Amino acid sequence: MVKMSRLLKKRTAYIIIGISIACLILGPIMGLLFDKMPIHDKTGQIIQEDSSFRITNAFAQPVTLSKDQKLIVEISEFYENTTVTIKIIAKSLYDREYSLNSTLTGSIPGLWFVYSEFGWGASPTGSTDDATALTLPNDGNYFYIEFMGHRYQDSLISWPGDYYIIVYGTNSGPASVLDVYFDISIKVDGPGETLNNLLVIVGALILVAYAALALISILKANYLR
Numbered sequence: 663m664v665k666m667s668r669l670l671k672k673r674t675a676y677i678i679i680g681i682s683i684a685c686l687i688l689g690p691i692m693g694l695l696f697d698k699m700p701i702h703d704k705t706g707q708i709i710q711e712d713s714s715f716r717i718t719n720a721f722a723q724p725v726t727l728s729k730d731q732k733l734i735v736e737i738s739e740f741y742e743n744t745t746v747t748i749k750i751i752a753k754s755l756y757d758r759e760y761s762l763n764s765t766l767t768g769s770i771p772g773l774w775f776v777y778s779e780f781g782w783g784a785s786p787t788g789s790t791d792d793a794t795a796l797t798l799p800n801d802g803n804y805f806y807i808e809f810m811g812h813r814y815q816d817s818l819i820s821w822p823g824d825y826y827i828i829v830y831g832t833n834s835g836p837a838s839v840l841d842v843y844f845d846i847s848i849k850v851d852g853p854g855e856t857l858n859n860l861l862v863i864v865g866a867l868i869l870v871a872y873a874a875l876a877l878i879s880i881l882k883a884n885y886l887r
Contacts, residue, residue, distance in 0.1 A: 678872050685865030692857040698734065699852035701725060705845045713830035713842065714747075715765050717756075721829040723848055724753065727811060730820045734849045735827060738804030741843040746831035747797045750775055750809050753824035773825070775809040776818060798844070 702723050713720040725733055739746045749772030759770055772794035781803050792813055796805060811821025831842040 675872070675876075678868060682865045682868040682872070685861045685868065689858045689861035689865065692861060697852055697855070698849040700847070700849050702846065702848040704847075707829075707844050707846050709746075709829065709831060709842050709844075710840050711831065711833045711842050712840070714832055716763050717759050717765070717770070717828070717830075718763050719830075721827075721846075722756065722760075723827040724824065725827065725848070725850060726824050727820075727822055727850065729822050730851075731810070731822070732818070732851045733807075733809040733825070733827075734851075735807040735809070736804055736847040737798065737807065737829070737844060739798040739831075739844040740803075743835035743839070744831055744833050744842045744844070745797060745799075746829055746842060746844045747795055748805075748807070749773075749795045749828045751826055751828060753826055756826040756828070770828075772828075773809070773811070774813040775807050776813060777805050777807045779803055779805055804845070 707721060709721050710719050727733060733750075735748070737746075737748055749770070751770060751772055755770065764770060774792055774794055776790050776792045777796060778790050792815070796807070798805065808818060809825075810818040811823060811825075812819040827848060829844065829846065831844070833839050833842050
């Protein structure tokens, strides 16, 4: 019976320590896996050149941001004869303008975001800048955009709510060619940091609690008889 009791105690100790170590290892892994949540990722996204005049024909991706959540957009346009512009607007404004099938070129104000320009395999061009609309040159560069609802200078301010990412463009080629191409990736902050912190805390608490119980058991066995 004594041997069986010791064996059970060892197995219990191994299980507890194993769970703790698993939490400590899984925390950073889960943090990386769920750091960003993809919403839309498309190479060769197609819109029509009349998207500049009809919002109903523009690319429109809805996104909902919670408190302190960040939207990340990577967009590039290097297709022949095409030019595209990106804006981010509130869902309420989009719904109204969509019902009117409004023109996007200048009549619908975008919200502030910050961006950096990158060349393929090159360092960032200049520093981070801010804008309410961004027209892309077809030179092979891509733009990294961050948005949280509002900004002060180059700093983002969190305004939770519902938004739309709008992209429209034109094709300067032959009149019969109407397609406008661009590449776009859209992500939002995921629960990665929360999962990482939660699992690491749980793992650490299990170890601390087990160590405290083991110490108490040793004290009782040797000094508190």
